[in-house]
Amino acid sequence: MVQSRRLQLGSQPISSRADHWQELWSDPQNDGEIMGGLAARPSLDAIWKSFLETAALRPDDLVLDIASGAAPIARSAESLPAASRPNFTCVDYAPAALTAARTLGARVICCVADANRLPFRPGSFSAVVSQFGLEYAGAAAFSEAASALRPGAPLLAVVHVAGGAIALESGASEQVVAAALEAGLIRALRDTLAASYDGAPAGYVNKKREAAFQRTLAAARSRLVASPPSPGAAILANYAADMERLAARRFAFAPEDALGWLQQIEQRLRAYLARLRAMQQAARSPQDMDEISTRLAGAGLVDISFEPVQFRAGDAQGAWRLSARRPA
Numbered sequence: 001m002v003q004s005r006r007l008q009l010g011s012q013p014i015s016s017r018a019d020h021w022q023e024l025w026s027d028p029q030n031d032g033e034i035m036g037g038l039a040a041r042p043s044l045d046a047i048w049k050s051f052l053e054t055a056a057l058r059p060d061d062l063v064l065d066i067a068s069g070a071a072p073i074a075r076s077a078e079s080l081p082a083a084s085r086p087n088f089t090c091v092d093y094a095p096a097a098l099t100a101a102r103t104l105g106a107r108v109i110c111c112v113a114d115a116n117r118l119p120f121r122p123g124s125f126s127a128v129v130s131q132f133g134l135e136y137a138g139a140a141a142f143s144e145a146a147s148a149l150r151p152g153a154p155l156l157a158v159v160h161v162a163g164g165a166i167a168l169e170s171g172a173s174e175q176v177v178a179a180a181l182e183a184g185l186i187r188a189l190r191d192t193l194a195a196s197y198d199g200a201p202a203g204y205v206n207k208k209r210e211a212a213f214q215r216t217l218a219a220a221r222s223r224l225v226a227s228p229p230s231p232g233a234a235i236l237a238n239y240a241a242d243m244e245r246l247a248a249r250r251f252a253f254a255p256e257d258a259l260g261w262l263q264q265i266e267q268r269l270r271a272y273l274a275r276l277r278a279m280q281q282a283a284r285s286p287q288d289m290d291e292i293s294t295r296l297a298g299a300g301l302v303d304i305s306f307e308p309v310q311f312r313a314g315d316a317q318g319a320w321r322l323s324a325r326r327p328a
């Protein structure tokens with residue numbers, strides 16, 4: 001039997017721009033709740049189910065999901081009746097993103113590729129979809145998406161919105177994490193640990209370096225108290241508690257383990273910060289959406305529209321819902 005779910009298409013070199021996403025998807029503790037968290041999930045799921053039902057797709061139809069991550073759209077299709085469940089081709093430039101997508105079975109084919117240079121023949125797909133994906137790749141990706149549609153096929157993209165709920169939350173996260181890194185929290189802990197480990201007598205703590213670490217830690221905590229609640233603040237509060245425990249029990253650990261752990265935390269926080277910044281840059285204003293619509297029209301699409309989506313009553317706008325179609 002052909003194990004199509006193991007198929008790995010695409011041979012483009014992986015851009016180093018994918019590193020911060022690769023880090024996210026490689027982390028076994030990542031539960032995939034990255035975009036708007038739990039609040040957004042039911043609305044997004046409803047958007048995709050309604051789109052797939054209206055498109056009246058069949059199992060031999062191919063849907064292209066661009067910048068698919070762990071394939072949440074193909075997951076939304078799981079609850080459709082088998083006869084109206086299409087096949088998905090999930091594209092992402094971070095190979096680890098597709099690890100979870102590959103568990104979805106033979107209906108999902110995975111392809112590591114850059115959304116700006118899709119490795120498909122024009123007109124190959126019965127629908128093209130993207131959830132918080134195309135806007136990361138930029139303008140060229142919208143033209144690529146348009147060209148992948150066969151005559152009569154629809155495009156639907158859920159796009160980050162400038163000043164919206166996700167942009168506000170990621171902005172708040174970015175501020176606390178960036179401030180802690182810039183204030184040298186990790187460096188201060190590394191310095192005090194190094195002084196204890198580096199050929200010093202057993203139990204030695206350098207008072208000056210320890211005081212510098214405690215000061216930086218206290219300043220990070222005060223900033224956390226003063227900042228609005230955000231996922232970044234929660235992550236940082238956990239790491240701060242871990243760092244404090246590590247400093248207090250430094251002699252219980254092998255130096256290479258303690259310093260290696262610290263290096264990992266720094267890498268994770270830097271990758272997280274890069275993702276938060278990418279999310280801010282991906283957020284689109286109404287003017288940007290007009291430009292994207294013009295680009296889609298230039299690529300031959302019709303019935304182009306974009307409208308605001310709200311994830312939860314009372315929240316700021318959650319996303320744009322961008323739709324278009326290639327004429328039959």
Ligand SMILES: C[S@@+](CC[C@H](N)C(=O)[O-])C[C@H]1O[C@@H](n2cnc3c(N)ncnc32)[C@H](O)[C@@H]1O
Nearest residue numbers: 021067068069092093094114115131132136137
């Ligand atoms: C915000 S996540 C969204 C993932 C998924 N669509 C979801 O809703 O959970 C953005 C995804 O876009 C991918 N990505 C960003 N730029 C890309 C590009 N130029 N080509 C392909 N994938 C890209 C990242 O690797 C990441 O998985």
